Amino acid sequence: MLSFILKKFAGRHHRKYIEKCRPIVTRINEFEQQYQALSDDQLRAKTDEFRGRLKQGETLDQILPEAFAVVKNAARRMSGRKVIVCDHELTWDMVHFDVQLIGGMTLHEGRIAEMATGEGKTLVATLPLYLNALTGKNAQLVTVNDYLARRDSEWMGHLYNFLGITVGCIQQSMHSEQRREMYNRDITYGTASEFGFDYLRDNGMATRKENQVQRDHFYCIVDEIDSILVDEARTPLIISGPAPIEREQPFTRLKPGVEQLVAIQLRQINKLVKEASDLLEKPGLTAEDKQTAAMKMLQVKLGMPKNKQLLRLQENPEWRKLLDKTDVEMHSDFNKDELYKYKEELYFTIDEKNHQADLTEVGRTKLRPDDPDAFVLPDLATIFIEIEKETTKTPEEKEAAKREAQARYEVISEDIHALSQLLRAYSIYERDVEYVVQEGKVVIVDENTGRIMSGRRWSDGLHQAVEAKENVTIERETRTYATVTIQNYFRMYEKLAGMTGTAETEATEFNEIYRLAVTQIPTNQPCIRIDQNDSIFKTRRDKYNAVVKQVQEAQARGQPVLVGTVTVEQSEVLSRMLKRANVIHTVLNAKFHQQEAEIITRAGQRGSVTIATNMAGRGTDIKLGEGVRELGGLFVVGTERHESRRIDRQLRGRCSRQGDPGMTKFFLSLEDDLMRLFLQGNLASKIMEGSMKEGEELEHKWLNYSIESAQKKVEQQNFAIRKRLLQYDDVLNKQREVIYGIRNGALHSDRPKDIIFEMIEEEVATRLESAGYGEKGGAAANLESLVGWLNSHFPVSAKVEELTGDAESLLKSIVERIKQAYALKESVEDQEALGGLERYIVINAIDHHWQEHLTEMEELRKSIGLRSYGQKDPLSEYKGEAYRFFEELMNNIRLQICTSLFRSATNRDAFENLFAILSRSARMQGPAAAPTALGAAVQTTQTGGGTAEAPAAAAEQEIKLPAVTIRRETPKVGRNDPCHCGSGKKFKNCHGA
Ligand code: ADP
Numbered sequence: 001m002l003s004f005i006l007k008k009f010a011g012r013h014h015r016k017y018i019e020k021c022r023p024i025v026t027r028i029n030e031f032e033q034q035y036q037a038l039s040d041d042q043l044r045a046k047t048d049e050f051r052g053r054l055k056q057g058e059t060l061d062q063i064l065p066e067a068f069a070v071v072k073n074a075a076r077r078m079s080g081r082k083v084i085v086c087d088h089e090l091t092w093d094m095v096h097f098d099v100q101l102i103g104g105m106t107l108h109e110g111r112i113a114e115m116a117t118g119e120g121k122t123l124v125a126t127l128p129l130y131l132n133a134l135t136g137k138n139a140q141l142v143t144v145n146d147y148l149a150r151r152d153s154e155w156m157g158h159l160y161n162f163l164g165i166t167v168g169c170i171q172q173s174m175h176s177e178q179r180r181e182m183y184n185r186d187i188t189y190g191t192a193s194e195f196g197f198d199y200l201r202d203n204g205m206a207t208r209k210e211n212q213v214q215r216d217h218f219y220c221i222v223d224e225i226d227s228i229l230v231d232e233a234r235t236p237l238i239i240s241g242p243a244p245i246e247r248e249q250p251f252t253r254l255k256p257g258v259e260q261l262v263a264i265q266l267r268q269i270n271k272l273v274k275e276a277s278d279l280l281e282k283p284g285l286t287a288e289d290k291q292t293a294a295m296k297m298l299q300v301k302l303g304m305p306k307n308k309q310l311l312r313l314q315e316n317p318e319w320r321k322l323l324d325k326t327d328v329e330m331h332s333d334f335n336k337d338e339l340y341k342y343k344e345e346l347y348f349t350i351d352e353k354n355h356q357a358d359l360t361e362v363g364r365t366k367l368r369p370d371d372p373d374a375f376v377l378p379d380l381a382t383i384f385i386e387i388e389k390e391t392t393k394t395p396e397e398k399e400a401a402k403r404e405a406q407a408r409y410e411v412i413s414e415d416i417h418a419l420s421q422l423l424r425a426y427s428i429y430e431r432d433v434e435y436v437v438q439e440g441k442v443v444i445v446d447e448n449t450g451r452i453m454s455g456r457r458w459s460d461g462l463h464q465a466v467e468a469k470e471n472v473t474i475e476r477e478t479r480t481y482a483t484v485t486i487q488n489y490f491r492m493y494e495k496l497a498g499m500t501g502t503a504e505t506e507a508t509e510f511n512e513i514y515r516l517a518v519t520q521i522p523t524n525q526p527c528i529r530i531d532q533n534d535s536i537f538k539t540r541r542d543k544y545n546a547v548v549k550q551v552q553e554a555q556a557r558g559q560p561v562l563v564g565t566v567t568v569e570q571s572e573v574l575s576r577m578l579k580r581a582n583v584i585h586t587v588l589n590a591k592f593h594q595q596e597a598e599i600i601t602r603a604g605q606r607g608s609v610t611i612a613t614n615m616a617g618r619g620t621d622i623k624l625g626e627g628v629r630e631l632g633g634l635f636v637v638g639t640e641r642h643e644s645r646r647i648d649r650q651l652r653g654r655c656s657r658q659g660d661p662g663m664t665k666f667f668l669s670l671e672d673d674l675m676r677l678f679l680q681g682n683l684a685s686k687i688m689e690g691s692m693k694e695g696e697e698l699e700h701k702w703l704n705y706s707i708e709s710a711q712k713k714v715e716q717q718n719f720a721i722r723k724r725l726l727q728y729d730d731v732l733n734k735q736r737e738v739i740y741g742i743r744n745g746a747l748h749s750d751r752p753k754d755i756i757f758e759m760i761e762e763e764v765a766t767r768l769e770s771a772g773y774g775e776k777g778g779a780a781a782n783l784e785s786l787v788g789w790l791n792s793h794f795p796v797s798a799k800v801e802e803l804t805g806d807a808e809s810l811l812k813s814i815v816e817r818i819k820q821a822y823a824l825k826e827s828v829e830d831q832e833a834l835g836g837l838e839r840y841i842v843i844n845a846i847d848h849h850w851q852e853h854l855t856e857m858e859e860l861r862k863s864i865g866l867r868s869y870g871q872k873d874p875l876s877e878y879k880g881e882a883y884r885f886f887e888e889l890m891n892n893i894r895l896q897i898c899t900s901l902f903r904s905a906t907n908r909d910a911f912e913n914l915f916a917i918l919s920r921s922a923r924m925q926g927p928a929a930a931p932t933a934l935g936a937a938v939q940t941t942q943t944g945g946g947t948a949e950a951p952a953a954a955a956e957q958e959i960k961l962p963a964v965t966i967r968r969e970t971p972k973v974g975r976n977d978p979c980h981c982g983s984g985k986k987f988k989n990c991h992g993a
């Protein structure tokens with residue numbers, strides 16, 4: 001009842017929006033009517049007319065009705081024409097419907113248009129893309145795979161070309177030359193990862209602006225936006241390469257121990273489960289027996305939640321209820337100690353819901369009888385205090401002892417982490433469910449779509465742990481060159497829009513994370529799909545048997561069936577069963593997009609049976625074959641409720657497009673993951689517990705509701721996880737913006753020496769400050785070291801006695817001297833090449849340290865996870881640390897720039913010329929340290945940039961400098977500036993307090 005009212009209410013808000021659009025629709029159609037009288041050329045001329053009017057100051061909103069009308073009219077003129085799309089010929093037969101015009105407006109406004117499958121979203125997008133491309137900036141459309149990018153750009157390309165608008169598409173195989181050409185067109189189609197990787201390459205790797213391919217991030221429509229911004233967004237885009245030094249992997253070392261532990265625990269668990277079942281089946285079961293059995297079952301659940309025997313016990317509703325009750329009771333605060341006691345009887349415990357695994361005391365002792373503390377984090381603070389107290393040690397010895405303690409801490413924390421990942425790998429990650437092993441590699445299976453995610457890796461060492469478990473090569477640790485999350489990539493666009501058949505359930509997320517509102521667009525024809533109640537069975541086997549029976553019946557009638565599965569494995573199980581039943585069918589796993597797209601177009605033919613994972617053939621329309629309408633249209637069968645309602649809706653939406661008939665039904669079992677985890681102890685299980693027998697079928701409206709509410713819970717949980725991840729990533733994102741900003745500045749400037757001198761100035765200022773020239777001014781304490789530093793970096797022949805005056809004027813005069821020295825250098829360099837050299841200096845410094853920083857930030861993430869055992873909020877800890885890391889990064893970059901400025905030359909001649917001039921001038925100025933500034937280090941740089949990596953030989957030649965990295969005690973931020981952590985408070989009241 002309540003949901004009914006809510007639906008009405010939400011519906012009203014969408015209706016209001018639609019009403020607002022109506023008058024504009026009328027105007028578009030009036031214009032379109034007028035345009036019918038124009039010649040083709042006159043219509044095409046409108047494109048330039050609009051461009052001109054925009055330059056004159058008209059806004060996109062003002063010309064929207066005319067522009068949309070032009071597109072619609074072009075579509076009308078195209079009707080009946082033969083067009084080639086992906087090497088196939090088809091006839092253009094589309095003219096925008098009114099609801100499609102509304103969809104177009106929604107997209108132009110930067111919202112999400114929820115339009116059901118088959119409503120023609122591909123065509124809808126042409127309207128706002130055309131309009132926004134008129135600005136001269138790049139309008140983009142993101143598709144879910146390469147094939148659809150090509151198909152849609154070619155298909156709609158006929159329309160754009162008719163209007164004199166250029167369109168391109170990015171394909172994975174393209175090299176940067178081609179990519180740049182594609183981005184230079186008015187409209188560009190491509191996948192999220194191609195766009196994201198191009199961004200990373202442009203900003204994190206390109207060493208010349210000519211290597212950059214993207215123009216701007218202006219307007220982007222994301223097709224199937226839920227799939228991309230919700231499902232895909234869980235794995236960030238990473239460009240990586242092998243790490244320079246290979247570290248010893250703890251996984252292989254720890255694996256035998258873990259394997260042994262898992263085996264012992266398995267024996268223990270089997271014993272426990274046997275005892276429990278013996279007790280329960282004992283005639284004359286006492287209340288006490290029952291209690292004991294319950295606790296044993298609970299222990300089994302804690303130790304091995306997916307234990308088959310336990311699942312079997314739970315098939316008895318009475319025992320299931322008993323276990324659930326005990327579980328809930330024992331997890332209450334009241335029973336904390338007792339639960340702990342029970343946990344401690346195991347070797348390790350597993351929290352399936354939270355994907356966690358922990359060793360117990362017994363487990364630790366078993367693993368390392370000689371040193372049970374090997375897996376307990378030492379208390380560093382106390383250890384340091386102890387070391388300080390020792391009177392027999394010299395300061396150097398104390399320092400060494402501390403370093404040793406620190407190193408031990410790091411080893412232990414890494415071990416703990418690896419251990420828990422290994423336990424997870426063995427206990428929660430099941431081969432062929434969560435991952436598959438292909439050609440000696442562990443490949444992730446996307447849990448939502450069943451898609452094989454080649455090339456992606458679990459983070460945090462989990463992937464290595466699974467590799468260790470499967471005895472395949474543990475891939476070397478890699479160094480991250482550049483990374484961005486999908487979320488943060490898309491947040492860069494000035495205007496973002498999206499379209500999908502299913503956004504409503506995730507509306508909060510779209511709104512909170514992307515500020516995207518969802519608008520439901522009514523369908524062109526009323527939807528007459530019949531969604532039947534779910535059927536629930538006791539076991540998976542029963543369920544599959546029922547599915548096979550349904551499929552057979554439908555096939556006998558001639559009605560086409562599309563069977564949706566959650567995983568590839570399930571698809572295969574079902575396919576085997578159908579084969580045994582002599583049902584001819586096709587299986588799609590979302591591996592070969594184009595081929596599968598062609599198969600799925602035929603899924604609506606009479607008598608066809610298609611099994612598909614969720615993503616397979618997405619984006620391809622299923623048209624009904626002849627005579628199928630009369631049979632009730634396409635029959636969509638779901639074999640498992642998905643964690644997220646959206647994915648279920650997506651499956652249902654595959655039938656009944658454009659007013660077609662169609663029917664959907666889900667078949668579930670009590671053994672399904674979702675049912676097992678989240679339906680425990682609620683209304684549904686009460687209904688079932690009494691009567692459910694093997695082979696029996698249960699069906700009721702209420703069941704659908706309780707399953708939905710279980711789904712809602714999981715959705716919220718997953719959203720919370722994604723949001724949390726994003727909060728962490730936001731920290732890195734801000735840093736990336738700063739770094740890429742500087743990098744791009746250098747890349748786009750002909751002579752980026754301004755950036756260099758800014759850096760130098762800041763470095764000198766910092767050093768003046770630490771030399772005692774701080775706010776107080778005057779009495780400098782540590783001038784020798786400052787002078788030493790200056791002379792070893794710049795040929796300025798500074799002397800202590802010259803350094804007088806206040807900090808400000810000193811800074812000015814020092815920088816002035818460095819500039820003069822540089823002017824001298826400029827005079828002997830190849831003028832053409834200087835820009836490239838300067839660029840190289842900045843970019844090389846940034847890349848080297850930024851990549852190191854990325855790795856450090858990753859480690860920080862891991863260690864923060866461990867620290868969160870304390871009372872502190874890990875996120876704010878992370879922010880604080882990240883800021884310190886960033887400070888250090890900037891210091892290092894600055895320093896490297898200072899170091900390399902006078903040590904690089906465009907060629908060896910220039911270097912020697914400079915050397916000659918300098919030694920002459922140095923002589924004139926007296927015996928100063930000028931030559932040391934140059935020493936023996938020549939860093940010959942390729943003219944015009946070259947690669948970002950310094951030639952190894954040159955790097956080796958570099959003279960050693962004293963360790964000069966300055967670690968500021970407090971970050972250099974104005975006390976009244978807003979705090980770096982984003983709290984909105986002033987720095988002095990937040991992290992600076
Ligand atoms: P969606 O992406 O919304 O699921 P598609 O863009 O794949 O839908 O289009 C589905 C089908 O509808 C396509 O076969 C397309 O040719 C057809 N179609 C779309 N718009 C129109 C229209 N205005 N008139 C006729 N057919 C249309």
Ligand code: MG
Binds near residue numbers: 121
């Ligand atoms: Mg589509």
